Amino acid sequence: MGMRDYILRRAFSCVITIFAVITINFFLFRVMPANPVDILVSPLQGMERLSQSVREQMIKDLGLDKPLWEQYIFYLKDVLTGNFGKSFIVPRNVLDIIGERFVNTMVLMFTGNVVSIFLAIVLGVIAAWKRGGKFDISSLISALTLSSMPMFWVGGIILLIFSVRLDWFPLYGTVSIGARHANFFEYIADYGHHLILPAITTALVNFGGLFLIMRSSLLDVFTEDYIQTSRAIGIQNRTIIFKNALRNAMLPLITIVAIRLGFMVSGAVLTETVFSWPGLGLTIYNSVNTRDYPVLQGIFLIITIIVVLTNFIADVIYGYADPRIRVGTNSRG
Amino acid sequence: MIKITETKLSFYKKRIKSFVGRFLESRLGLIGVFILVFFIFISVFANYLSSYPISATKGNPRDRLLPPNRKYLLGTDEMGRDLATQIMYGGRISLAVGFLAAIISGVIGTAVGLAAGYFRGRVEDLFMRITDIILVIPGLPLMIVLAAILGTSFWNIILVISVIGWTGTARVVRAQVLSLKERPFIESVKAIGASDFRILLYHLLPNVFPLIVAQMVLRIGNAILTEASLSFLGLGDPTIISWGMILHWAFSVGALSANYWWYIIPPGICITLVALGFTFVGYALDQIVNPRMRMR
Numbered sequence: 001m002g003m004r005d006y007i008l009r010r011a012f013s014c015v016i017t018i019f020a021v022i023t024i025n026f027f028l029f030r031v032m033p034a035n036p037v038d039i040l041v042s043p044l045q046g047m048e049r050l051s052q053s054v055r056e057q058m059i060k061d062l063g064l065d066k067p068l069w070e071q072y073i074f075y076l077k078d079v080l081t082g083n084f085g086k087s088f089i090v091p092r093n094v095l096d097i098i099g100e101r102f103v104n105t106m107v108l109m110f111t112g113n114v115v116s117i118f119l120a121i122v123l124g125v126i127a128a129w130k131r132g133g134k135f136d137i138s139s140l141i142s143a144l145t146l147s148s149m150p151m152f153w154v155g156g157i158i159l160l161i162f163s164v165r166l167d168w169f170p171l172y173g174t175v176s177i178g179a180r181h182a183n184f185f186e187y188i189a190d191y192g193h194h195l196i197l198p199a200i201t202t203a204l205v206n207f208g209g210l211f212l213i214m215r216s217s218l219l220d221v222f223t224e225d226y227i228q229t230s231r232a233i234g235i236q237n238r239t240i241i242f243k244n245a246l247r248n249a250m251l252p253l254i255t256i257v258a259i260r261l262g263f264m265v266s267g268a269v270l271t272e273t274v275f276s277w278p279g280l281g282l283t284i285y286n287s288v289n290t291r292d293y294p295v296l297q298g299i300f301l302i303i304t305i306i307v308v309l310t311n312f313i314a315d316v317i318y319g320y321a322d323p324r325i326r327v328g329t330n331s332r333g
Numbered sequence: 334m335i336k337i338t339e340t341k342l343s344f345y346k347k348r349i350k351s352f353v354g355r356f357l358e359s360r361l362g363l364i365g366v367f368i369l370v371f372f373i374f375i376s377v378f379a380n381y382l383s384s385y386p387i388s389a390t391k392g393n394p395r396d397r398l399l400p401p402n403r404k405y406l407l408g409t410d411e412m413g414r415d416l417a418t419q420i421m422y423g424g425r426i427s428l429a430v431g432f433l434a435a436i437i438s439g440v441i442g443t444a445v446g447l448a449a450g451y452f453r454g455r456v457e458d459l460f461m462r463i464t465d466i467i468l469v470i471p472g473l474p475l476m477i478v479l480a481a482i483l484g485t486s487f488w489n490i491i492l493v494i495s496v497i498g499w500t501g502t503a504r505v506v507r508a509q510v511l512s513l514k515e516r517p518f519i520e521s522v523k524a525i526g527a528s529d530f531r532i533l534l535y536h537l538l539p540n541v542f543p544l545i546v547a548q549m550v551l552r553i554g555n556a557i558l559t560e561a562s563l564s565f566l567g568l569g570d571p572t573i574i575s576w577g578m579i580l581h582w583a584f585s586v587g588a589l590s591a592n593y594w595w596y597i598i599p600p601g602i603c604i605t606l607v608a609l610g611f612t613f614v615g616y617a618l619d620q621i622v623n624p625r626m627r628m629r
Binding site for chain 1 (some may be wrong): 346398408462466469470471472473474475477478479481482554558561562565566567568577580584589590591594598600601604605606608609612613616
């Protein structure tokens, strides 16, 4: 089977997944609850009573009076043309809100995860090379402990120590409120100062799982014959690790990161909420508490599609890098 | 007939003995069991161990937000309730959510895995496609959406966690069934005309059961962590107290910026230790029963 077939097959499954997610999203918000009108039109029960005429107008605007299949077609059209509707709370388009918050989430996830991937590789190599040694066991237990901690609690403790007690870092946000930045660099410095604690939390949260996978895939590589032979004929350890082993272990890392992307997004929701970092995660939290369903639905759809596409790209890269994968009938096992 | 059951019994006895022996060799597994026994004990006997009543609404208004002292070993919350009592009772809910969610997702995962591994073809394609889709959707956002729509109650939280959490078990079970199916003993029961249902239930299920248990144990800790995250985000059942809900109240009364450390630290330590305990035990079990793990 050639590369083209492989990519086509992956693309097909990627399209099916996205289609399934859009469909799930549609039915979740319309069919499952007792009355979709109440969910979509008047979520603020008690706070703000909609008059009958306003209610009917909204039902008409949202097309909720039409048959379900027609609504579904409209929904598909809307989603594919980037129309995610309006927020219930602020008079803005959902897509504008997402666009504004997206960058903050990307910056946080990128910095945090670069750190944790780097740490996972370095510590994973040392641990797997001296398998069963003191370093291996202690880092294994630390990684297991880290991944047993509630992520938001880790963030809270970090905030408690470094912002509340030591007062080294700000408590919330991306820049100091009311601060005037003389130039762009001052703005970046302020932003960076706010970024440090959430980024450390993100790194800690994702380190545990990444380390465990990195270690076990390196163990596989280290027990292979060519590594054993290299060791036996006296090639320097450093050469073996960096020239042979790491190269082969980096390959699965692409897939690992792609697969764990969903987990990383989940971590971002919690970290952003703890540090009031105005990204998509904090917006999810806020829209849950204000029952702003269009925003919730829109963000959920966007991040899921991004994760699915990233997985597809990872599959393609993997297919180019490792010819074996193209031959297998089912790369996902 | 009697003879056969006797040999069967001694066979199981031997297997259990060797299993216990190997488990006792695992230091991590033992530490895990020790941690879990402790927390299950204080949760189950919370009503005997605590000298304060448990209440979702009422406390002692004169003793609000006191740091740990002789009267209140772990301090009090914003309503003047004893936090040690809350934590002991909270353990009941957190553990119950963990166990129930793990059992439900274990049952779903087993059914899907057995069917996908045994029937192949269309059934397998469909089930594995669904599994892949759920695996790729970011878990927490999906659970948030589900919980926000279904509403926040004890059973809804369990349902939401279970609906997402079965995929791992399904994959492990399917992989094992695929290899078991080719073994002679399955082929021979097929040859004497056993029905698919009979083969699945009496011959395949008992053989994958140890794996399922190991997966379930690993899931319990995960479910407890997920419950805590959902509660923290305001999606927990406000009428009951779990460790996650205690943290939720702590965060919402501003315990962080006000430096009420005694309100924040202990519930988190409980969650971490219990999740770690289940991970250790599950890891030790997996080492014994999972053929793929035996080499490590």
